[in-house]
Amino acid sequence: MSFLELRDITKRYGTLNAVSDVTLSVEKGEFVSLLGPSGCGKTTTLQMIAGFVEATSGSIRLDGRDITHAKANSRGLGIVFQSYALFPHMTVFDNVSFGLEMQRVPKAERKDRVDEALGLVHLSPYAGRYPRELSGGQRQRVALARAIVIRPPVLLLDEPLSNLDAKLREAMQFELRDIQRKVGTTTVMVTHDQAEAFSISDRVVVMEAGRITQIDQPYRIYEHPETEFISRFVGKTNLLPGTVQAINGLAASVSLAGIPVEIDAGGLVSGETVTLCVRPEKLRLIAAGQGRLPGRVAERYFLGSQWLYHIDGPLGTLMAVTPNDGSAPLETGVPVGVDWNPSVVRVHRGRLAEAPDPTLEAQ
């Protein structure tokens, strides 16, 4: 049995289901992220684990104990809040010591453990400061130290890095993972930032409209998104609508606006409408006249380590990303050929209901 188990958790507000039938098992020591856009129910799920929101139905078990209806202050979980929620009238030391005090840990031991936790987050010299005298990143570390010092069975992180600037956020990601590995605490993180979720999680839980749509390892979610929503929400993707023309054994021929493309048959039937998903970095830009599709460079964007091209062609505009190998990029207006390896194409059955929403990817 898993260490932390959510079974059919539902939270209803009036007629609205904020979270519907969420079932999730987290193993001891695992780092799991709940990923999804705003309003997908990920924070409500976290709050139900924390005990701030009571589940309408379903059960939550922690280490074999049913905590579905236990009060927040009896669960003993370590929580890092999005706003950090430090106690502004207490010093860093007192903030970190608070949870131990509540557990009636003897004073001498308390001091040792607070010192140890502050050392872990590199804040030992700041023990006597008040939170308002610290920078955002330092406050974040205090919040983390405060949560891990009580040695919680589960660490809950609610958008822990969203208030930091980009550079600090990246540094803190790795540090967070490093600390989590050192203390070995089972961790559940909520985030809307896929890069954050992918880089440090063992498994990612993608949520959409109150439901879990996929639970998998980060690279598998990226490479094998199970729904169109995920393929659009997670990273950038080219969605190519088409129709299955013929099945030839293991291969299927799909017509994309009249251009035939071979893909794996995988249970498709002739005449079926499908959407092919190809990630921009899987497209190869080659000499004009070659490859599967003709195209023309419409725009190019320099991303430092990569070039992002918008390629106009018979299927509309495609995004292609090529590594910056130091050579000069393609000029806009240049005709190119677009090619890809058949194994990188993901097939979704059915047609897209709407055009991809770029703001979803930006989030």
Next chain:
Amino acid sequence: MSAAAPRFPTPLILSAPAALLFAALILTPLVLTALLSFNEFEHATGRTHGFTLDHYLAVLTDSYYLEIFLRTFRVAALATAICVVIGVPEAYILSRMGNPWRSVFLLVVLAPLLVSVVVRAFGWSMLLGPEGPINAALMALGFGRMRLLYSEGTVIVALVHVMLPFMVIPVWTSLQKLDPAVEQAALSFGASRGTAILRVVAPQILPGILSGSLIVFGLSASAFAIPGLLGGRRLKMVATIVYDQYLSDLNWPMGAAVAVLLLAANLIVMLTYHRVVEGHYRRRLG
């Protein structure tokens, strides 16, 4: 001077109306009152002239006045303390209510401000009077008639009723500024609800409690209508003797001296309190 065009003094101009109003309606009468308090008073003619410190000496050396000052500050301090005890939890509960109940109860809290003090004081005296419903109830229950009016207790209760909104509103405001996650954090670290409120919420709303109690104390110490109507002739407070000096004895300079002393005493008490409490928390809350 530099060649740059003189800056248009917008801040000055914008604050001018308030400054003029303040100077004309508050500062001028205060200065006139202060000047008046140094005038000599002729009982025979009622004329005021010259310069003397007699009135101040009379007030400061007469145990009659000292007793009234002590009573005034005792009543104000007790009313403030009770307002803190009732008003702070009230504001906390209010801030935790959902709509529409929050709006309803906020209106209930503010309701005393919507009725004239005088009307309210008469209401209290009808309620507590010898023939009032409370005494009628006491009689019916066999306790016998009690003298409720014209006591310090009644004045304090009535003051608390009037002053409560002045405590609830600032505390409520500082509660609004509180990050609700901070209290959740305390709970998540195993604090009981009571501990969370005492150790985490209360220290953060201290500035609200501080300003609320300053307002309540100041208004209570200089309250006139409530002690005048519910304290009666026997239970005098400073504001009521100022009134008596002005309108019964017609000794305006004496009344002015008492008023100035009340203002000074009030200022000293409030500044000291402010210093002690705020100084204690300045570094922490910034």
